[in-house]
Amino acid sequence: MGGDAEGGRVAPGVGALSPSHLMADDPVIRVVPDIPGLAKQFDYTLPVSLRDSVAVGTRVRIVLHGRRVGGWVVAIGVDPPHGVELRGIDGVTGCGPPPELIEVAEWAAWRWAGPLTTFLRAASPERRVPRLPTPPVVTGPEGERRSGAGEAPVGGGASLLRLAPSSDPLPVVLEVVDAARRGARPGTVLVMVPSRGWAERMAGRLRRRGVPVAQGWSEAAAGWPVVVGVRAAAWTPAPRLAAAIVLDAHDEAYQEERAPTWVAWAVAVERARRDGAPCVLVSPCPTAELVHQFPVSTGDRSVERAGWPRVVVADRRLDDPRTGLLSDALVDLVRRSVDLGRGPVVCVLNRRGRARLLACASCGVLARCTRCGWPAETRSTTDEARVKGSPATRPGDELACRRCASVRPVVCAACGSGRFKVLRPGVSKVREDLEALLGRQVVEVTGAAPSDVGEDRVSEGGVVIGTEAVLHRVRRAAAVAFLDFDQHLLAPRFGAAEDALALVVRAGRMVGGRGQEGSGVVLVQTRIPEHAVITAAVHGDPGPLVAEELALRRQLLLPPFAALALVSGPTAEEYCRRVVGGDRVSAGPVSAGPVSAVPMGGDRWLIRAPDHQVLCDRLASSPRTEGRLRVALDPRDV
């Protein structure tokens, strides 16, 4: 992608098929310079002395435009362009990705409209690797291999396995590892998990069972039997996959946030496909995209149900609005759960700060920024001004604007009153209220204060409140309460429902499955108790929700029934025009085709195409505009 067209693709092989007039010369290799933003490839000669240490994928040093830079060999024995004096490469740095992975990187550069270097870097070692170690001899069950008795080996192709939140996935992982070994399938089993901590625990558990798990890039590149890792592990340099398994495939951690916004499970699926290996995607709550693409197996329903948490719905529709976010059901649950000794009670509210929306207590006018009109919120100038009863505003507070950062005293702009009501409280305010209501300490955990609250201090017990981040920081809980679940259900994203159910899954793992001894409760406060997400959570059955979601997506032409790209930057509009084809002169029909673009406000534009083949082809063949331009495929926030 993006390279010079000249020369075309030439089969590798050290100059074996070169024209006779080149026989005496050094072979010519094609190199991708390690310079992001330079979407070009350059040819160099390979001195005979370096022939044996260079293959496709090898990291080399080259001189480009007077600069010494790194690069990757992507082809050997290419037709050199005529009329250009070629330089020899400057040296060999060490091992790089195997040739097979170079091709996957080229595919990914197309699929996510990004620079090839991004993916080549992801597949390369951080430090110089001069040579690879020898992989361990796999002590497979030699006798069973030929006998054919027992379970059928897992066939090729990708499939989806629905597994309840509290079901241990280790048996499934071991089954995939064993099946690959039984099938005498050469290559590596790739095990992917969404978080670092999980990866470490998984690697440890596998090693304790005698499974050889690679440590570091070199072992993976040497073809170690098993690789365990997070998103980045999709680019493990294993030359060949025997199988792949992705745990919690619904987790958004698998998508890179920065452009190119590649998705790790999709890379794993593609690699497995190319290697003819099976790929198992495991999730308690598979997304519509996964369900649409892969055959699902669900296993026994009663087992699945038992692995979901007990979910209690606090229907807030008839509650007095003045009770705020702290319903009687919530306070009861906290009181009952907190001293069970099964870990803390965790409350989740996705709003930081104290008061995010205020109204004047005497005239009712909303507190807004006097400069830009944005809602003003309280901010304390003095640290920890503890005041009994947690009033709406405290001495020392000021009204601050999140948008333009202007600050003013806590005085109503309309009537001059200094008293306010909190219409939308944040975590800090609710923490104070809850503390006052319970008469015991409540600890706040937000993403902003990473190491403030020690894991031990939180995990031993007590009441904890925080934003979504708290679900990543606490491992075990007696109860988890979502104070404003509607915020998740109604988030302005098309994947909001799936994300909301994923939160219940996360909470479910903290409190345990309803079939488990001593498991806790997940409390959901909502004014939409009939919502399909709530039903799915209560019944421990994500099936109907995803079916409903798919029907909706089909109707609205959203993924997986369309492919989307979010383009942003000062020249986004111009670039979209090129992509959509307003003034394209290439062959074929040009007019209002199946590809369209709509403005999303600001300098953001959304491109929609029937599928990725069409979309990515268009993106690849449209020259980029000048200046900063971000192209994010498969955006979620639309």
Place this chain on the structure above:
DNA sequence: CGGACAAGCTGA
């Protein structure tokens, strides 16, 4: 990406 080089601006 970043170096080279050309065109444009300034001050005497």
Place this chain on the structure above:
DNA sequence: CAGCTTGTCCGG
């Protein structure tokens, strides 16, 4: 016209 900035081009 030296000395500097700004912009465009291009690399093997």
